[in-house]
Amino acid sequence: MTSTAAHTVGRSATHGWEDITSWVRQRGVYIALALVILYNVIFTAHFNQWDTVQLLFAQMPPVLIVSMGMALVIGTGGIDLSVGATMAIASAVLAKFVAPASSHGLGSPIALAIAMALLAGLAVGVFNGTVVAVGRVQPIVATLSLLVAGRGVALVITGGALVELFDPFLKVVRQGQVFGIADVMIVAAAIAVVVSVLVRRTTLGYRLVAIGGNRRAAVLAGVPVRSTLITVYAISGVFAAVAGLIATARLRASDPSYIGLLMELSAITAVVVGGTPLKGGQVRVLGTVAGAVLMQLLQTTLLAHNIPNSVSEMVEALIIVAAVYIQRPSRSAA
Amino acid sequence: MKIRRTAATVTVASMTLLFSCGSSKTTSTASTSANPATTAAGTAGTAAGTATTTSAATAATSAGTAAAAGGDIPSAIKAAGGTSKIAGAPAAGIEAQYGPICKGADLGIGKIDFTKDTIGWAQSEKEANPFRIASTKSQVDEAKKRNIKLLTTNAQSDAQQENTDIKGMIDKGAKAIIFSPINSTGLGDAIAYAKSKHVAMIPVDRNITGVKGCADVGPQLGSDxxxxxxxxxxxxxxxxxxxxxxxxxxxxxxxxxxxxxxxxxxxxxxxxxxxxxxxxxxxxxxxxxxxxxxxxxxxxxxxxxxxxxxxxxxxxxxxxxxxxxxxxxxxxxxxxxxxxxxxxxxxxxxxxxxxxxxxxSNPAYGPTAFAALDAYVNGDGAPAVTITTDNQYDKSNAQQALDSGTAY
The missing domain is CATH 3.40.50.2300 (Response regulator)
Structure with a gap:
């Protein structure tokens, strides 16, 4: 929105330059992504292979799916810090239901276990949404409580330790492919498409962006703020649960201490690097996808070149700052 | 050995077994039938005994041992306050011990009556992986076996929290703290507090570094x-x-x-x-x-x-x-x-x-820690640094380690 404003202002003054900066500003994340890919193509051994794409498709889905929910929440001007803990809860619930009695589980069918895990995610989301919308607690505080407490809940559910899971369906989730593309990636892509349509074409999409743009104006315009917010946080909770299930299948185990650890930060980074402003009123789905891919690829690149961890963290931070700086609202628009 | 094995019922506790099996080897002839508490205390006595009589023994046996005793202290041991290797064969289950010999009385720590006094156990990380689960279980089981009242805390990987936990247990009346430090440094606050209150401090697993032997903490037990x-x-x-x-x-x-x-x-x-x-x-x-x-x-x-x-x-x-x-x-x-x-x-x-x-990396410090504490406050003292023996598994003994429960 802001960049379109810049564009119009620029037209009257320094036409060409403003056009270019505006173009760059809108596409900072894609440019950064293109540069990282170019670097890899030239300098990283074994990068130009289908294997590279397959690895990305195997590792990306959890962060991608969580980022989609996060983008919606941030669109309303909120934030959801509980997503990582929600992944852990979903993972723990799955383990509790599907694990055999010998591992302190209930030995339920996998379908029931998955349904219960998704339900747990939904419950967390509805709780967050209610606290934010009805309780009028600031989102950062409301979801912080579950960031802190949620992992504890997950640990209580599994009894603390990592639980190995051998259900054959989890192997299908882990290894299933259609035409060489991981099933989980297809699920993640489908979710991204659905979210994109939701934002652009549905009433819920218009409403959530309206709330993020100006909550009071939205209320005056008759937008049902409470139900919209609860729905959005619920979606985020369910997405986090889906991500938690995929992460569990990938690990072949439920490890509530570590599943989804710091996922909230990865997701927020993907959304912000993708060009969605934290103050809300805008959701950039494709940008978020690009942001998530960029961060994942960056980590893979630094690992592949065996860069020490301390240096990697600084490089990642620099790229985040650079990408966000490029996309900042121009002064003429502000 | 047989007696101990049947005594433990839970598989996770089995590391305790490995350790006590090892240490009981030396004492088995004398006291297999005695009650477990005295057996473990006996082991510590043996260890401390070896330590106090070191100089005479070394002189008598060989010049080679004397040379080993003199030089070549690993830097990690020096950092933990060890100044000289204690010569002579250490008790089974113990790799090496380093002096000086710490005595609680030197820090003004009074004798502890295990039938009445409370002891504290401070764990550093969540008991969410096998190592931490076995580590805490070993302490709790040993306290239970000796019928000691044990307070427990868990610092969830937070050094500041571990300081608070330890001080809190001291305030609740713990006469000694056995603790698994989150890191080699960063617990100075709790250590100083314990010193001021004359409470015995026994670090296990990771050693506290940057200390003078026996001047800040009691005997340290750890893996190398x-x-x-x-x-x-x-x-x-x-x-x-x-x-x-x-x-x-x-x-x-x-x-x-x-x-x-x-x-x-x-x-x-x-x-x-x-x-x-x-x-x-x-x-x-x-x-x-x-x-x-x-x-x-x-x-x-x-x-x-x-x-x-x-x-x-x-x-x-x-x-x-x-x-x-x-x-x-x-x-x-x-x-x-x-x-x-x-x-x-x-x-x-x-x-x-x-x-x-x-x-x-043996997590079961319960028996050795309580034995060292006993020797430290009630007996002849315990070495500043004790390195415990770690097993090694490969194709030849892996199945056996699973069957016997020594793998935790």
């Missing part, structure tokens, strides 16, 4: 993490025949265990002239299975020719195994794996033909 790294390197050389493209999965950054296991491993490769083992990749996986898997996936992508992985704990090794299995590369015929800890999952992986060797 550098030695664990060295033994892992030896196992790796044996497994690979001295030729490999090797990846190292490092533990969490900024923790001395990680540094020690890395330094020991590399030093041993160098000392053994294993130049055929080429380290192509070295990245942290935070001691977790999840990171172990994702980092290994990237490793396999960037270095498809990797032939061996050294994982600085079992969980990362099992994560690496999952990544290899996804690619159809599991099995030591394709990629060798050596890891450290000695958990059931990893020892099972040896049996399954996926790991070559596992170096144990």
């Amino acid at each position: 993490f550098v030695l664990q790294g060295r033994r892992a390197a030896d196992a790796m050389i044996k497994a690979t025949g001295g030729t490999a493209k090797l990846a190292i999965l490092l533990g969490a950054s900024g923790v001395n265990v990680t540094d020690d296991r890395t330094a020991g491993f590399k030093a041993e490769l160098k000392d053994k002239n294993a130049s055929g083992i080429q380290i192509v990749f070295e990245q942290t996986a935070d001691f977790t299975r999840e990171k172990g898997k994702s980092v290994t996936e990237t490793l396999l992508q960037a270095h498809p020719d990797v032939t061996a992985i050294y994982a600085e704990n079992d969980e990362m090794g099992l994560g690496a195994l999952a990544a290899l299995d996804d690619k159809g590369m599991s099995g030591i015929a394709k990629v060798h794996i050596v890891s450290i800890d000695g958990t059931k999952g990893a020892v099972q992986a040896i049996v399954d033909g996926n790991f070559d060797a596992v170096i144990e």
Whole structure:
């Protein structure tokens, strides 16, 4: 929105330059992504292979799916810090239901276990949404409580330790492919498409962006703020649960201490690097996808070149700052 | 030994067994039938006894031992306050001991009546992995066995919290604190408080460094993490025949265990002239299975020719195994794996033909810690630093370790 404003202002003054900066500003994340890919193509051994794409498709889905929910929440001007803990809860619930009695589980069918895990995610989301919308607690505080407490809940559910899971369906989730593309990636892509349509074409999409743009104006315009917010946080909770299930299948185990650890930060980074402003009123789905891919690829690149961890963290931070700086609202628009 | 084995009922507690089996070897003839508490105390007595009579014994036996006693104290031991190696064969279950001999009375710590007084146990990390579960269980079981009132806390990986936990237990009347430090430094606050209140402090697993022997904390019990790294390197050389493209999965950054296991491993490769083992990749996986898997996936992508992985704990090794299995590369015929800890999952992986060797890091300090505490406050004192013996598993003994429950 802001960049379109810049564009119009620029037209009257320094036409060409403003056009270019505006173009760059809108596409900072894609440019950064293109540069990282170019670097890899030239300098990283074994990068130009289908294997590279397959690895990305195997590792990306959890962060991608969580980022989609996060983008919606941030669109309303909120934030959801509980997503990582929600992944852990979903993972723990799955383990509790599907694990055999010998591992302190209930030995339920996998379908029931998955349904219960998704339900747990939904419950967390509805709780967050209610606290934010009805309780009028600031989102950062409301979801912080579950960031802190949620992992504890997950640990209580599994009894603390990592639980190995051998259900054959989890192997299908882990290894299933259609035409060489991981099933989980297809699920993640489908979710991204659905979210994109939701934002652009549905009433819920218009409403959530309206709330993020100006909550009071939205209320005056008759937008049902409470139900919209609860729905959005619920979606985020369910997405986090889906991500938690995929992460569990990938690990072949439920490890509530570590599943989804710091996922909230990865997701927020993907959304912000993708060009969605934290103050809300805008959701950039494709940008978020690009942001998530960029961060994942960056980590893979630094690992592949065996860069020490301390240096990697600084490089990642620099790229985040650079990408966000490029996309900042121009002064003429502000 | 038999008696102890039947006494423990829970499998997770079995590490306790390994340890007590070891230490009871020396005392078995004298006191197998005695009640367990006196047996363990007896062991400490033996250890302390060896220590106090050292000088005379060394002089009498051989000049070689005397030389060993004089020089060559590992830097980690010096940092923990050890000044001289105590010569003579240490009790079973103990690798080495270093003086001076600490006595609680020197810090104004009074005698402890185990039938009445309260003891505190401060765990540093969540009991969410086998090592921490076994570590706490060992302390709780030993206290139960000796009928001691035990307070317990868990600092959830937060050094400040561990300071608070320890001080809190002292305020509640604990006469001694057995604790697993979150790191070698950072607990100065709690240590100073304990000193001012004349409360005995027994660190286990990781040593407190930067202390003068016996002047700040009581006897320290720990594994030699550098030695664990060295033994892992030896196992790796044996497994690979001295030729490999090797990846190292490092533990969490900024923790001395990680540094020690890395330094020991590399030093041993160098000392053994294993130049055929080429380290192509070295990245942290935070001691977790999840990171172990994702980092290994990237490793396999960037270095498809990797032939061996050294994982600085079992969980990362099992994560690496999952990544290899996804690619159809599991099995030591394709990629060798050596890891450290000695958990059931990893020892099972040896049996399954996926790991070559596992170096144990023994978490069961309960019996030795209480024995050392007893000697420290009520007896003749205990050595400033005690390094306990760690097992090692490979194809030859892995199944047996699972059957007997020594793998935790």
